[in-house]
Amino acid sequence: MTLAPVLARLDAGLDDALDRLMALLRIPSISTDPVFKAECDAAADWLVADLQGIGFEASKRPTPGHPMVVAHGGEGAPHLLFYGHYDVQPVDPLELWDNDPFAPAIEDTPKGKVIRGRGTSDDKGQLMTFIEAMRAWVAEHGALPCRITIFLEGEEESGSPSLVPFMKENAEELKADLAMICDTTLFDAKVPAITTQLRGLMAEEVILTGPTRDLHSGMYGGLARNPIHVLAKIVADLHDDTGRITLDGFYDGVPELPDEIRAQWQGLAFDHTRFLGDVGLSQPAGEADRTPLEKLWSRPTAEVNGIWGGYTGAGFKTVLPSKATAKISFRLVGDQDPEAIHKAFVRHVEDRLPEDVTAEFPNGHGAPASRMPTDDPAFEAARQALSEEWGMEAAFVGSGGSIPIAGHFQQVLGMNAMLIGFGRDDDQIHSPNEKYNLESFHKGMRSWARILAALAK
Amino acid sequence: MTLAPVLARLDAGLDDALDRLMALLRIPSISTDPVFKAECDAAADWLVADLQGIGFEASKRPTPGHPMVVAHGGEGAPHLLFYGHYDVQPVDPLELWDNDPFAPAIEDTPKGKVIRGRGTSDDKGQLMTFIEAMRAWVAEHGALPCRITIFLEGEEESGSPSLVPFMKENAEELKADLAMICDTTLFDAKVPAITTQLRGLMAEEVILTGPTRDLHSGMYGGLARNPIHVLAKIVADLHDDTGRITLDGFYDGVPELPDEIRAQWQGLAFDHTRFLGDVGLSQPAGEADRTPLEKLWSRPTAEVNGIWGGYTGAGFKTVLPSKATAKISFRLVGDQDPEAIHKAFVRHVEDRLPEDVTAEFPNGHGAPASRMPTDDPAFEAARQALSEEWGMEAAFVGSGGSIPIAGHFQQVLGMNAMLIGFGRDDDQIHSPNEKYNLESFHKGMRSWARILAALAK
Numbered sequence: 076m077t078l079a080p081v082l083a084r085l086d087a088g089l090d091d092a093l094d095r096l097m098a099l100l101r102i103p104s105i106s107t108d109p110v111f112k113a114e115c116d117a118a119a120d121w122l123v124a125d126l127q128g129i130g131f132e133a134s135k136r137p138t139p140g141h142p143m144v145v146a147h148g149g150e151g152a153p154h155l156l157f158y159g160h161y162d163v164q165p166v167d168p169l170e171l172w173d174n175d176p177f178a179p180a181i182e183d184t185p186k187g188k189v190i191r192g193r194g195t196s197d198d199k200g201q202l203m204t205f206i207e208a209m210r211a212w213v214a215e216h217g218a219l220p221c222r223i224t225i226f227l228e229g230e231e232e233s234g235s236p237s238l239v240p241f242m243k244e245n246a247e248e249l250k251a252d253l254a255m256i257c258d259t260t261l262f263d264a265k266v267p268a269i270t271t272q273l274r275g276l277m278a279e280e281v282i283l284t285g286p287t288r289d290l291h292s293g294m295y296g297g298l299a300r301n302p303i304h305v306l307a308k309i310v311a312d313l314h315d316d317t318g319r320i321t322l323d324g325f326y327d328g329v330p331e332l333p334d335e336i337r338a339q340w341q342g343l344a345f346d347h348t349r350f351l352g353d354v355g356l357s358q359p360a361g362e363a364d365r366t367p368l369e370k371l372w373s374r375p376t377a378e379v380n381g382i383w384g385g386y387t388g389a390g391f392k393t394v395l396p397s398k399a400t401a402k403i404s405f406r407l408v409g410d411q412d413p414e415a416i417h418k419a420f421v422r423h424v425e426d427r428l429p430e431d432v433t434a435e436f437p438n439g440h441g442a443p444a445s446r447m448p449t450d451d452p453a454f455e456a457a458r459q460a461l462s463e464e465w466g467m468e469a470a471f472v473g474s475g476g477s478i479p480i481a482g483h484f485q486q487v488l489g490m491n492a493m494l495i496g497f498g499r500d501d502d503q504i505h506s507p508n509e510k511y512n513l514e515s516f517h518k519g520m521r522s523w524a525r526i527l528a529a530l531a532k
Numbered sequence: 533m534t535l536a537p538v539l540a541r542l543d544a545g546l547d548d549a550l551d552r553l554m555a556l557l558r559i560p561s562i563s564t565d566p567v568f569k570a571e572c573d574a575a576a577d578w579l580v581a582d583l584q585g586i587g588f589e590a591s592k593r594p595t596p597g598h599p600m601v602v603a604h605g606g607e608g609a610p611h612l613l614f615y616g617h618y619d620v621q622p623v624d625p626l627e628l629w630d631n632d633p634f635a636p637a638i639e640d641t642p643k644g645k646v647i648r649g650r651g652t653s654d655d656k657g658q659l660m661t662f663i664e665a666m667r668a669w670v671a672e673h674g675a676l677p678c679r680i681t682i683f684l685e686g687e688e689e690s691g692s693p694s695l696v697p698f699m700k701e702n703a704e705e706l707k708a709d710l711a712m713i714c715d716t717t718l719f720d721a722k723v724p725a726i727t728t729q730l731r732g733l734m735a736e737e738v739i740l741t742g743p744t745r746d747l748h749s750g751m752y753g754g755l756a757r758n759p760i761h762v763l764a765k766i767v768a769d770l771h772d773d774t775g776r777i778t779l780d781g782f783y784d785g786v787p788e789l790p791d792e793i794r795a796q797w798q799g800l801a802f803d804h805t806r807f808l809g810d811v812g813l814s815q816p817a818g819e820a821d822r823t824p825l826e827k828l829w830s831r832p833t834a835e836v837n838g839i840w841g842g843y844t845g846a847g848f849k850t851v852l853p854s855k856a857t858a859k860i861s862f863r864l865v866g867d868q869d870p871e872a873i874h875k876a877f878v879r880h881v882e883d884r885l886p887e888d889v890t891a892e893f894p895n896g897h898g899a900p901a902s903r904m905p906t907d908d909p910a911f912e913a914a915r916q917a918l919s920e921e922w923g924m925e926a927a928f929v930g931s932g933g934s935i936p937i938a939g940h941f942q943q944v945l946g947m948n949a950m951l952i953g954f955g956r957d958d959d960q961i962h963s964p965n966e967k968y969n970l971e972s973f974h975k976g977m978r979s980w981a982r983i984l985a986a987l988a989k
Binding site (some may be wrong): 438 | 621764847863
């Protein structure tokens with residue numbers, strides 16, 4: 076089964092592939108907001124139908140949250156499992172979008188054509204690169220190049236609560252030789268990458284309660300405890316003056332970077348001034364004694380993702396609020412244990428609670444960091460296939476983001492994962508005006524066709 | 533002109549007076565939110581019509597914001613000016629109200645009958661006590677007991693931006709011998725009070741901007757500056773470990789309490805344990821070396837009234853936000869200068885801004901503290917009238933709240949103000965389920981009738 080006609084078919088069918096992607100993008104499958112439950116379901120239905128059209132045995136599988144999509148097809152070694160997610164991030168602040176986030180469109184930009192809309196890069200555009208490669212392969216050769224399982228979830232943007240239980244219950248069905256995950260970026264606009272180390276995550280909300288109700292700050296101010304002040308102190312104390320995180324034992328299990336990886340990263344043309352300049356910043360924050368790439372790929376972090384309390388409307392309301400809340404997430408590396416970090420965070424908060432203020436921790440969840448075996452020959456084969464498609468040597472890189480699924484595949488199914496994606500740093504995922512370059516979509520499909528040809532025996 | 537038949541008429545007409553109050557309460561005149569502009573206007577119209585019905589020459593007077601209501605009536609000394617405000621606080625969080633805040637009703641409670649609804653205590657219920665006393669006096673005697681000007685504003689809950697300009701433009705018309713302000717509380721459920729010292733206020737919003745857009749905390753976390761962390765540090769640093777406020781020069785002009793006032797306050801049966809216990813607290817916060825009444829009445833404060841940034845919806849969104857905002861107010865005492873405090877606050881923020889974070893201060897406004905001459909015989913006459921109505925010795929007290937109008941009357945019109953109100957500490961003004969005791973309304977009307985009889989010559 077030859078590769079060239081598959082690539083030609085992908086080139087010729089680009090417009091049809093885009094039409095399919097647009098249909099999927101128009102479904103507002105925001106998983107974190109219960110209002111969009113039916114839309115998450117609709118996205119799963121759409122994918123089941125599309126995979127069945129290619130010849131997969133596909134089904135929607137219920138969970139306590141949003142459904143999984145599981146599909147089986149092909150024969151022969153290796154058995155590859157492909158993972159992606161059909162859910163997307165919320166779209167607020169909506170007023171910062173130039174267009175309806177769920178009315179995707181192709182735009183000309185100074186950096187080439189892009190597909191604009193929520194989910195274009197994270198992750199609908201990416202997952203469709205794999206599905207389109209499958210479709211072209213079957214159309215050309217009448218069968219898939221090897222045994223392939225497709226596994227798509229709908230809760231990636233909301234902490235994946237159903238993922239591990241589902242994997243455990245269906246371990247026999249899902250276990251393959253190697254997983255392929257398409258939810259990462261190119262190293263830069265020209266250099267493709269396989270992500271081989273990923274930060275983990277521990278996320279929690281902390282809700283402080285002081286007085287039983289909001290008080291008039293004139294009548295009570297100076298005598299009654301203000302929970303916003305307590306929360307500010309808790310947040311301010313998360314880092315010391317050098318940018319180090321202060322939780323007890325936080326750095327337990329954080330490895331120093333091996334010399335060979337440090338050398339390889341120093342060889343990468345990472346321009347942190349440009350990277351920060353693109354978002355209006357000029358100075359690296361964080362740990363004072365670490366390089367920018369270390370901070371992003373191999374150092375743990377603590378970031379407040381949201382904070383609120385008291386009166387937040389127009390004008391003034393001189394209230395002394397009853398409650399103050401923050402959403403906080405920690406990016407983890409090496410062998411940092413999410414449960415230990417959670418405990419240390421709870422202690423950090425409780426140590427700073429004055430009498431009369433109580434704390435609740437309703438939402439803790441996490442996943443450890445993970446690292447892939449770059450000496451596995453499949454990794455090198457895939458790296459060469461990527462290099463051929465892009466005309467540039469592909470890199471093994473780290474990622475600051477957390478894709479907990481990679482760790483779960485290792486821990487639950489004993490299977491390594493190859494993280495290959497075609498997003499760019501400026502895709503504005505999780506932000507208004509998310510986009511995916513048309514080149515990413517087109518060369519992404521072609522990349523998967525090449526990788527399958529390289530891996531199928 | 534005798535007092536007794538006026539009091540009898542107020543008793544007999546209580547139900548009709550309540551009907552009028554309910555009609556005014558049903559108008560949602562929230563001044564801080566532009567959505568309710570027409571409702572503020574409607575409340576002013578209602579009051580003009582009601583005052584005209586009593587025989588006042590009353591009119592609605594335009595301002596760049598919500599209108600003033602000015603009315604003139606009566607002859608003879610002294611010339612009294614009565615002030616109240618027809619605007620009310622916002623009602624959020626609406627879900628914490630047991631009933632529609634603008635569908636007022638009488639409720640039986642363990643502490644007696646109350647009128648429940650937004651504005652019942654702050655300030656519509658209070659201002660109507662004065663108007664009802666006028667109505668009864670005119671009905672009984674055919675004329676007011678002395679020359680009376682009524683001056684009602686609609687921006688008290690939103691910083692009174694039009695007040696001083698309007699007073700300056702209409703100084704001749706508004707200047708009287710003495711102002712009467714009904715916007716304060718009883719000392720406790722049984723002891724009436726005249727408030728003779730009031731804290732001032734300086735309120736400001738601070739908006740921090742870091743990155744130009746919200747970022748993915750995985751992709752940027754550890755390298756990009758998070759403005760929530762910067763804001764938390766700014767808020768945490770407002771107070772030192774002893775509860776003192778750290779702004780440079782903040783305590784300039786803060787007087788120590790005179791010994792005689794300290795002695796009088798020590799004689800008041802203020803139970804801070806009960807006061808705090810009513811709102812679920814047990815420990816005094818704030819300056820460690822001050823008594824509870826000092827903290828509330830004669831010490832300055834810094835309170836964050838609202839804070840927000842990043843993702844505040846359901847679920848998690850691992851965003852590193854572009855902006856973080858806080859609304860902060862300072863209660864001022866003695867000769868503290870609001871403009872100097874504003875400058876010191878701006879410096880406090882700017883000293884804590886790392887490179888790459890900018891701050892905006894869009895909303896600063898303030899008023900100094902004020903103190904009334906308790907040796908003026910009119911104050912003693914009013915105190916005795918109050919004592920007779922309530923059957924308990926009335927007290928000269930301080931107030932933690934800021935009623936900037938009292939200072940403006942002194943500074944712009946050279947006129948002292950007598951602050952007499954009938955609210956209670958548990959009225960939940962500025963909170964859900966605001967109420968005003970029926971006894972406050974009834975004895976309030978009677979109190980004004982007595983005070984007018986005592987002051988009219």
